[in-house]
Amino acid sequence: MAPRSWTKLALSAAVGGGLMLGLAACGGPAGVGAGNTAQPAESAPLKIAMITHSGAGDTFWDIVRKGAEAAAAKDNAELLYSADPDGGRQAQLVDQAVDQKVDGIIVTLAKPEALSASVQAAVAAGIPVVSINSGEDVWEDMGVLAHFGQNETIAGEAAGTRLNELGAKKAVCVVHEQGNVGHEARCAGMASAFTGSTEQLYVNGVDMPNVASTITSKLQTSPDIDYVVTLGAPFALAAADSIADAGSGAHLATFDLSADAVSALSDDRISFIVDQQPYLQGYSALDNLWLYNTNGNVLGGGKTVLTGPQIITKDNAESVARYAANGTR
Amino acid sequence: MTRQHSIPQTAPGGDERLRTRSLPARLFLRPEIGALAAAIVLFLVFASVSPVFTTGDAQATILYGASTVGIMAVGVSLLMIGGEVDLSAGVAVISSALTAALIAYWFGSNIWVGVGLALVFSLAMGFINGWLLTKTRLSSFIVTLATFFMLAGLNLGLTRALTGGVATPSVQDAAGFELGRAIFASDIPVFGLSIKITVFYWIGLVLTATWILRRTRVGNWIFASGGGAEAARAVGVPVVKTKIGLYMGVGFCAWILAMHLLFAFKTVQSGEGIGNEFLYIIAAVVGGCLMTGGYGSAIGAAIGALIYGMALKGVVYAEWSPDWLKFFLGAMLLGATVFNIYVQRRAARGSGK
Numbered sequence: 001m002a003p004r005s006w007t008k009l010a011l012s013a014a015v016g017g018g019l020m021l022g023l024a025a026c027g028g029p030a031g032v033g034a035g036n037t038a039q040p041a042e043s044a045p046l047k048i049a050m051i052t053h054s055g056a057g058d059t060f061w062d063i064v065r066k067g068a069e070a071a072a073a074k075d076n077a078e079l080l081y082s083a084d085p086d087g088g089r090q091a092q093l094v095d096q097a098v099d100q101k102v103d104g105i106i107v108t109l110a111k112p113e114a115l116s117a118s119v120q121a122a123v124a125a126g127i128p129v130v131s132i133n134s135g136e137d138v139w140e141d142m143g144v145l146a147h148f149g150q151n152e153t154i155a156g157e158a159a160g161t162r163l164n165e166l167g168a169k170k171a172v173c174v175v176h177e178q179g180n181v182g183h184e185a186r187c188a189g190m191a192s193a194f195t196g197s198t199e200q201l202y203v204n205g206v207d208m209p210n211v212a213s214t215i216t217s218k219l220q221t222s223p224d225i226d227y228v229v230t231l232g233a234p235f236a237l238a239a240a241d242s243i244a245d246a247g248s249g250a251h252l253a254t255f256d257l258s259a260d261a262v263s264a265l266s267d268d269r270i271s272f273i274v275d276q277q278p279y280l281q282g283y284s285a286l287d288n289l290w291l292y293n294t295n296g297n298v299l300g301g302g303k304t305v306l307t308g309p310q311i312i313t314k315d316n317a318e319s320v321a322r323y324a325a326n327g328t329r
Numbered sequence: 330m331t332r333q334h335s336i337p338q339t340a341p342g343g344d345e346r347l348r349t350r351s352l353p354a355r356l357f358l359r360p361e362i363g364a365l366a367a368a369i370v371l372f373l374v375f376a377s378v379s380p381v382f383t384t385g386d387a388q389a390t391i392l393y394g395a396s397t398v399g400i401m402a403v404g405v406s407l408l409m410i411g412g413e414v415d416l417s418a419g420v421a422v423i424s425s426a427l428t429a430a431l432i433a434y435w436f437g438s439n440i441w442v443g444v445g446l447a448l449v450f451s452l453a454m455g456f457i458n459g460w461l462l463t464k465t466r467l468s469s470f471i472v473t474l475a476t477f478f479m480l481a482g483l484n485l486g487l488t489r490a491l492t493g494g495v496a497t498p499s500v501q502d503a504a505g506f507e508l509g510r511a512i513f514a515s516d517i518p519v520f521g522l523s524i525k526i527t528v529f530y531w532i533g534l535v536l537t538a539t540w541i542l543r544r545t546r547v548g549n550w551i552f553a554s555g556g557g558a559e560a561a562r563a564v565g566v567p568v569v570k571t572k573i574g575l576y577m578g579v580g581f582c583a584w585i586l587a588m589h590l591l592f593a594f595k596t597v598q599s600g601e602g603i604g605n606e607f608l609y610i611i612a613a614v615v616g617g618c619l620m621t622g623g624y625g626s627a628i629g630a631a632i633g634a635l636i637y638g639m640a641l642k643g644v645v646y647a648e649w650s651p652d653w654l655k656f657f658l659g660a661m662l663l664g665a666t667v668f669n670i671y672v673q674r675r676a677a678r679g680s681g682k
Binding site for chain 1 (some may be wrong): 397593
């Protein structure tokens with residue numbers, strides 16, 4: 001049974017990771033895991049804290065974390081992952097990482113006001129900090145070394161441009177987390193580049209039946225909508241059912257990938273996906289901290305390193321499908 | 330005050346329990362009548378501002394949105410009449426769906442094995458909630474808050490441990506999936522409209538619960554346990570069994586909704602469901618259930634769920650600015666509840682009480 005062997009693989013990877021740490025302490029060979037560079041770390045393992053604003057059980061952040069874990073395995077680093085969607089509590093997690101005297105901090109700056117004091121305290125304590133995903137406008141002011149993320153406005157514009165190419169007239173942008181700045185920027189970017197009209201629709205992301213039925217009701221109200229654009233892959237799959245329920249002829253596009261969403265590309269249920277490559281955000285950030293600690297390097301040379309947007313359509317879906325199935329794309 | 334206290338005093342020596350009330354007074358003393366009036370007002374408001382709102386398709390969509398809250402509100406309203414709350418009800422739905430999906434995935438078995446074991450799991454969770462409550466004599470707020478956190482943690486922890494991710498793999502290819510989809514997530518054509526099957530489960534559960542409350546001895550036990558547990562115990566009501574049974578009822582409703590989620594959306598995301606427990610409580614309270622127990626009805630909770638569904642979808646149909654969605658929702662829920670209480674007080678005064 002294939003699923004069982006995956007689990008065994010995951011378990012053995014976990015056991016292997018533990019063994020690797022043990023071997024490293026004994027001075028034996030380390031870094032033989034998933035690494036693609038031949039240079040294993042010689043020094044004592046680095047301890048890196050990664051603190052995101054993810055809600056519990058979010059598929060997107062799971063991919064970011066897997067990227068960081070892969071880089072940690074390669075770099076002989078120990079990854080301490082934690083997350084809290086509340087800005088104040090996320091800041092406390094940063095404070096705790098400083099107390100633990102970690103060798104580096106990866107942080108998301110979705111709520112910069114809440115985090116700036118803690119991040120600056122970490123920098124003042126001599127801990128290198130890199131930011132990922134959100135906070136493109138603020139990271140430099142906080143003394144953060146480097147930033148890896150997608151510019152949400154640019155990503156939105158990419159989606160809008162693609163809609164123009166497809167001849168869309170009226171699109172609805174489905175926001176699954178009301179008040180999320182990144183979501184608003186995506187919709188706004190899309191509206192600015194798109195020559196047709198854009199409407200916004202708010203749905204409750206933790207309640208799938210209501211996501212589906214709210215999209216259905218929107219399509220019933222405005223039968224001239226010809227594109228539904230969701231901001232997360234699971235919501236796109238729910239929206240596909242909504243379109244059918246409403247008897248609408250609307251097409252579907254989404255931000256962010258999942259294995260199911262990629263397979264929906266191949267049977268034309270989804271027209272295109274705007275991917276910000278979350279794996280790359282976790283991976284590059286951790287790798288940068290290793291480079292900084294071992295060689296003083298900073299990726300991006302003081303400028304934001306963009307990880308997206310990459311537009312995925314039926315034509316290039318095959319190149320990512322395998323990785324999406326592994327949960328790393 | 331123009332209202333006359335027109336109902337005559339009962340004759341001296343007459344038994345007040347045998348006194349007959351006028352028909353309007355009897356009607357208005359029903360717990361759900363205020364909510365029904367509020368639902369009608371809400372319907373008229375949206376019907377007047379949105380041309381789409383009154384169409385059959387729109388009503389089918391509203392009913393679907395209401396049914397997923399309403400199914401759980403049946404179990405939760407009975408529990409509240411019995412004097413308890415369940416804060417774990419929102420995540421318990423996801424736990425049940427995860428149980429079915431993970432069992433099917435891990436053992437590579439027929440999905441119906443998972444569906445059956447999920448029912449066992451849901452009933453067991455209800456039993457544990459009720460048993461802990463009666464054994465520890467803590468408030469249901471504390472006990473179910475604890476199980477809420479534990480279930481939320483188990484949902485995430487077990488899903489990651491077993492699948493390596495935070496969402497289950499799709500169960501679409503599992504043996505028995507099509508049958509499950511037909512039973513739990515199909516569309517039923519009614520007069521040319523396609524109505525989601527959850528609406529029929531909802532109606533069936535409301536009718537069953539109403540029958541239990543009004544026609545059976547268990548119904549009396551539920552009202553008595555909620556009205557005053559000590560007094561009820563003194564007259565021989567099995568309060569412990571009643572409360573455990575009520576939590577298992579919530580578990581059963583959670584299982585039905587969970588199976589709908591599983592077969593409608595094929596994968597289950599382990600972080601979902603948090604916060605939905607309040608929607609179920611809100612539906613029950615808007616429908617006339619008292620937070621203190623001993624009073625309420627399943628039909629009222631159904632109307633409460635319908636009000637929530639209408640308000641949520643009505644804002645979309647009316648094309649009001651989505652920025653204000655939550656404000657509208659809150660205002661409508663508050664308005665419906667206050668109106669409900671007002672109508673009931675007026676009716677109670679009018680009946681000469």
